[in-house]
Amino acid sequence: xxxxxxxxxxxxxxxxxxxxxxxxxxxxxxxxxxxxxxxxxxxxxxxxxxxxxxxxxxxxxxxxxxxxxxxxxxxxxxxxxxxxxxxxxxxxxxxxxxxxxxxxxxxxxxxxxxxxxxxxxxxxxxxxxxxxxxxxxxxxxxxxxxxxxxxxxxxxxxxxxxxxxxxxxxxxxxxxxxxxxxxxxxxxxxxxxxxxxxxxxxxxxxxxxxxxxxxxxxxxxxxxxxxxxxxxxxxxxxxxxxxxxxxxxxxxxxxxxxxxxxxxxxxxxxxxxxxxxxxxxxxxxxxxxxxxxxxxxxxxxxxxxxxxxxxxxxxxxxxxxxxxxxxxxxxxxxxxxxxxxxxxxxxxxxxxxxxxxxxxxxxxxxxxxxxxxxxxxxxxxxxxxxxxxxxxxxxxxxxxxxxxxxxxxxxxxxxxxxxxxxxxxxxxxxxxxxxxxxxxx
Ligand SMILES: [Zn+2]
Numbered sequence: 001x002x003x004x005x006x007x008x009x010x011x012x013x014x015x016x017x018x019x020x021x022x023x024x025x026x027x028x029x030x031x032x033x034x035x036x037x038x039x040x041x042x043x044x045x046x047x048x049x050x051x052x053x054x055x056x057x058x059x060x061x062x063x064x065x066x067x068x069x070x071x072x073x074x075x076x077x078x079x080x081x082x083x084x085x086x087x088x089x090x091x092x093x094x095x096x097x098x099x100x101x102x103x104x105x106x107x108x109x110x111x112x113x114x115x116x117x118x119x120x121x122x123x124x125x126x127x128x129x130x131x132x133x134x135x136x137x138x139x140x141x142x143x144x145x146x147x148x149x150x151x152x153x154x155x156x157x158x159x160x161x162x163x164x165x166x167x168x169x170x171x172x173x174x175x176x177x178x179x180x181x182x183x184x185x186x187x188x189x190x191x192x193x194x195x196x197x198x199x200x201x202x203x204x205x206x207x208x209x210x211x212x213x214x215x216x217x218x219x220x221x222x223x224x225x226x227x228x229x230x231x232x233x234x235x236x237x238x239x240x241x242x243x244x245x246x247x248x249x250x251x252x253x254x255x256x257x258x259x260x261x262x263x264x265x266x267x268x269x270x271x272x273x274x275x276x277x278x279x280x281x282x283x284x285x286x287x288x289x290x291x292x293x294x295x296x297x298x299x300x301x302x303x304x305x306x307x308x309x310x311x312x313x314x315x316x317x318x319x320x321x322x323x324x325x326x327x328x329x330x331x332x333x334x335x336x337x338x339x340x341x342x343x344x345x346x347x348x349x350x351x352x353x354x355x356x357x358x359x360x361x362x363x364x365x366x367x368x369x370x371x372x373x374x375x376x377x378x379x380x381x382x383x384x385x386x387x388x389x390x391x392x393x394x395x396x397x398x399x400x401x402x403x404x405x406x407x408x409x410x411x412x413x414x415x416x417x418x419x420x421x422x423x424x425x426x427x428x429x430x431x432x433x434x435x436x437x438x439x440x441x
């Protein structure tokens with residue numbers, strides 16, 4: 001049997017993604033797609049003849065993860081006005097843009113993305129996203145690891161209202177009552193999704209919808225989460241209110257999406273259950289609201305986004321202090337823009353999170369939330385080699401994770417996809433951001 005190819009990466013410093021001390025002069029030794037050893041240059045000797053990737057001006061860290069993204073959405077970087085795009089873009093083209101959006105994140109060091117669902121004028125995008133995931137996994141296309149979440153919702157759900165209220169709904173797949181929803185969940189699971197995504201309350205980015213309305217009944221939520229678990233898959237539940245938290249916890253949700261409103265009781269129950277939450281704060285900032293205005297979002301929605309903003313920040317600060325399990329998620333679909341995912345980490349740090357804890361949300365914590373921490377999330381012997389080399393120290397300035405030129409290497413499963421080290425020019429996306437034509441302009 002042929003032995004797996006060995007490779008050594010030299011860095012200036014290493015953040016292991018486990019919260020351990022920063023390691024100086026690290027060597028990461030790979031064997032095929034896995035890490036064989038990690039240590040300082042005194043601890044790990046590079047075997048004779050092994051190829052060395054010199055990133056000795058860089059900090060090495062695990063590939064980052066964004067656990068709440070909508071790759072099929074009409075992103076502001078690729079579309080001018082999302083309302084126009086909703087009429088002019090076929091699901092087929094939308095799927096191609098979803099792949100492109102995944103690449104924009106990948107080349108910025110996000111090696112795993114959990115896509116939490118989307119629909120088009122002709123129904124759910126579950127099969128389309130599974131196809132993108134599978135083509136990347138097969139090595140046919142270059143991109144990040146994608147975990148596919150599938151919208152599973154009732155008539156008039158917050159998730160459905162992301163689509164215009166008055167739109168013709170060709171082949172729309174909503175369902176009502178526990179058995180219809182079980183069938184929709186099963187249909188999504190048959191299509192190959194990894195996560196059932198549903199909704200317990202209203203939300204932020206939709207027109208004429210208050211965030212404190214209830215969506216599913218308890219019986220319906222229980223049914224959907226049960227179907228996901230029956231097939232050893234996860235359930236992610238969108239929650240804006242403490243009432244929604246209690247319903248999601250009762251149903252046994254694996255992750256609770258967003259941090260908006262809470263009360264003492266819902267916070268205590270979340271901590272006791274040890275459930276993972278994605279804050280999705282980048283999406284709440286003034287920067288995001290300004291982008292939304294620019295892409296044609298109605299005044300009602302903009303006002304609502306501004307009104308909930310202080311609640312989101314306060315909930316995050318309280319939850320962080322109290323020890324809620326936090327995994328990084330942006331809710332990026334429209335804004336701030338695919339590839340700027342680490343703006344979420346900057347937002348956490350701006351609200352008082354320690355930079356190391358912020359990095360953990362996108363590495364170890366995210367892997368634990370996905371129940372994939374045996375394989376990804378940290379730089380340790382035995383783990384899959386998803387590694388990013390950053391020019392600079394993200395613990396000193398978390399913002400450098402948003403600078404394209406600073407992301408010097410992006411490696412997934414032992415293969416280098418992006419190499420921006422001096423003298424190298426390997427990239428996935430062969431156009432400068434914003435140089436492409438906006439097709440709905
Ligand atoms: Zn979302």
